[in-house]
Amino acid sequence: MNDITNKVLKTYNNNLEFLKQKDSELYNKVILLEQAIEENLYKENFFLEFKDDKYFDIFADNSQSFIYNQDTYLYGEKEAKKVNYLPSENSFKTFYDFSNIPNNLLTSYSLMDVNGHHFSCIASILSYINTNTPKKQTLQKINKFLFLGVGLGTHIQPIHNKIKANTYFIAEENLEIFRLSLFTTNYYEIAKDSAIKFSISDTEEVFKKKFNDYFNYGFVFNHFLKFNLFSKNAEKFVTLIQSCLTEQDHYLFPYHRPYTTIERLFNRKKENILDVSKLHESFKNTDKPILILASGPSSKYNEEWLKENQDKFIIVAIFASLSFCEKNSIKPDIIIQIDEYEIATEIILKKVKSKKLFEDSIFVLGSAVHQNIEEEFQKNKKFFVQMNRINMHESLGRISATSVGEFTYCLLLKLGFKEIYLLGLDLALDPTTNKSHADDHHANKELNNNDEIEEVFSITNSTFKIKGNFQKEVYTTTLFYTSIKLFNQMSRVLKEDWQNVYNLNNGAFLEGAQPKRVEEIDMLNFKNLDKLSLNQDLFSSLNSISKNIISESDLEILNIKLNNAYKVKKVIDNFAEIKSYSNSSIYMKKILELISTIVKHKDIDNLSDILYNYFQFIIHYIVYFFHLKEVDNHKKHIKKINKLLIKELYRLVDKYIEHYEELLKK
Known part of the structure; x- marks a missing residue:
């Protein structure tokens, strides 16, 4: 018994030293728990027990039962046997499956302009891969692997011995249980071969951040993510990961969209662009309440009060x-x-019988909106806001948002309004009807809500529970949840203490917004506003913080971006000069070098950011293809795929250069 005790204590101490060196945050968590237990400040619920003189189990004090109730080492071996190299078994499918799209349709997409569709610059490559991918698919190697739930971790080492993945993501909800695994699992030994990312006893927000960091590290290997699910309690991690996957930036803002923004923004260089780079004092001293009217279900329920x-x-x-x-x-x-989509604006306009009601309204438009909205509302009272990474006036800033709701909230915070009311910004399903929007909204749909783990997770149709504004919980969609996260971030970063925000909706709870039912508002304290005078004041204030001339400093920055684009094109020229590769490993290495060189300035350069987005969209398809055991004659495939990839990269770079040269020559 002394030998067993010494062995587990040695393992524990080695693991602590490893965590101290590699994950100080987790190390401190474990040490604080250990101290609290020793000082009787924390009552343990889980205990490590050695059973039948051959294995350890966890005894749960609250249920008076063992978690495994079997030989934990035999359990680990059984779990390792279950792990196979079939990509679609026990894995997250992190990509859009284009394998069933006919090649003639993909060909038509490939003929589109760069900004025509998110298929436009990937269709030719996908068509080739689809044609040459065998029906039977077996992975040569598992590069990334997820352990969701740990227990004592006796399955982790056997699985690692079998697959030797490059990186692991290890998640456990209970810190006590994870601490016990430090006695029985040699994490420090596994870390000699592979990188490990831990998420232990984290909030959902922290878990998602850590998973996204893991996902973006070595993103070229993300096609399928194989995983082991320890218990039903760990299913919450599945839901969180599915949510993370559908929130990826390259899916929400595909690489083609910035080209539409660039083209339309540059064509509006003489229009009034609002300064959203800072908080303005324009409306800070006004006592006039402002109400955001969106199209969520609560707008319908409160229409009489609003009228x-x-x-x-x-x-x-x-x-x-x-x-x-x-x-x-x-x-x-x-x-x-x-x-930005023409059809979306047309659908809304068809539902409006007369525009007379809106002829005096001031329009604030995103820089990428289709020109049909300007054609329908011919007026001078319009302002534009730069959006989503693309600036023409660097000093005026921009707003990044996935939907118009949080965009509008951000705008009003930056304009300095003191009293902001939210109506129709539910960002959740109607608790009564399960509908996503008010009845007259073009995107309204009824969705099923359930608590089961879904095999296929949809960005628009899948639902899950979140904290409600008036109710304890409500159902939301992944797309709504993305907006909620942005709204909450805006409240934390932009909202001043003197700004009051009121959430009037029976929808999602929103940080920084006080839940308030309309019947709780004492309208006797509100005065009628002189709308004619108000219209003039609003226009004057907005006009005072707008700009329609490109400054010399802005021109200098635009020229720098153009010169950077020339440098990126030179990098692609150098890559294109390599005419052949002896094997796919060397080819993959060169692609990774190309990506690394191009995207190292993605945080400050538009084109590098666009290409990083493009690489995230397409490269894992290529890597997956060459990692299949059934794919042979790699040299032939490399030649074909590389030719297509280089062609698309030139299309992306040349279109970007064309827009900037056109703007700067005038």
Whole structure:
């Protein structure tokens, strides 16, 4: 017994030293727990027990039972046997499956302009890969592997011995249980072969951040992510990871979208662009309350209250709510639209019978909106806001948002409004009908809510529970949840103490916004506003913080970005000069070098950022293809795929250069 005791204590101490060197945050967590146990400040619930003189188990004091109730080392060996090299078994599918798209359709996408579709610069490569990928697919190697739930970790070492993955992500909800695994699992030995990313006893937000860090590290190997699920209790990690996967930046903002923004923004160089780089004092001293009117279910339930009290608020209407406004004779003071898609604007406009109600409204538009909205509303009272990484006026800043709701919230915070009310910004399903929006919204749909783990996770249709504003919990979608996270971040970073925000919706709880039902608002304390005078004041204030001339300093920055684009093209030239590769390993190494060289300035350079987005979208398809055992004649495939990849990279770079040269020559 002394030998066993000495062995587990040695393992524990070696693991602590490893954590101290590699993960000081987790090390400190474990040490604090250890001290609390020793000083009787924390009552243990889980205990390590040696059973039948051959294995350890965990005894749970609260249930008076063992967690494994079997030989834990035999359990580990059994789990290792279950792990195979079939990509689609026990794995997360992290990509859009284009394998069933006909090649003739992919060909038509490949003929589109760069900004035509997110297929435009990947279709030719996908078509080749689809044609040459065998039906039977077996991985040569598992590069990344996830352990979701740890227990004593007796399965981790056997699985590592079998697959020798390059990196592991290890998650455990209970710190006590993880601490016990430090006695029985040689993490420090595994770390000699592989990198380990831990998420132990973390909040959902911290877990998702750590997983995203892991996901982006070695992203070229992300096609399928194999995993081991320790217990049903660990299924929460599955849901969180599925959510992370659908929130990836390269899916929400595909590489082609910045080209639309660049083209339309540059064509609007004489238009008024609002300064959103800082907090303005324009409206700080006003006592006028401002109400964001969006198209969530709560707008319908509170329409009578809004009709009765509309003159007591500055009404800022989301463009999608115009038919609702027309139906209820609600005249917006400001109308906001950021959607770049022509069809989305047309659908909304078809529902509006007359534009007379909106002829005096001020329009604030995202820099990428389609010009059809300007053609329908011919007026001078319009302002634009730079969006999503693309600036023409560097000094004016930009707003990054996935939807118009949080965009509008961010704008009002930066303009300095003191009293902000939110109506129709539910960001959750209607608890009664399960509908996503008010009935007149073009994207309204009824969704099923359930608590089961879904095999296929959809960015728009999958639902899960979150904290509610009036109710304990409500169901939301992944897309809504992305907006909620951005809203919460804006509240934490941008909202000042003197700014009050009120959430009037029976939807998601939003940080920084006080839950308040409309019947709780004492409208006797609100005065009717002089809307004619208000319109003039709003326009004057917005005009005072806008700009329609590109400054010399902005021109200098634009020239720097153009010169950087020339340098990126030279990097691709050098890559293109390599005419052949002896094997796929060397080819993969050169691709990684190309990516590393191009994207090292992605945080400050638009083109590097666009290409990083593009690489995240396409490269893992290529890497996966060459990692299949059934794929042979690699030299032939490398030649074909490389030719297509270089062609698409030139298309992306040349289009970017074309836009900047066109702007700067005038």
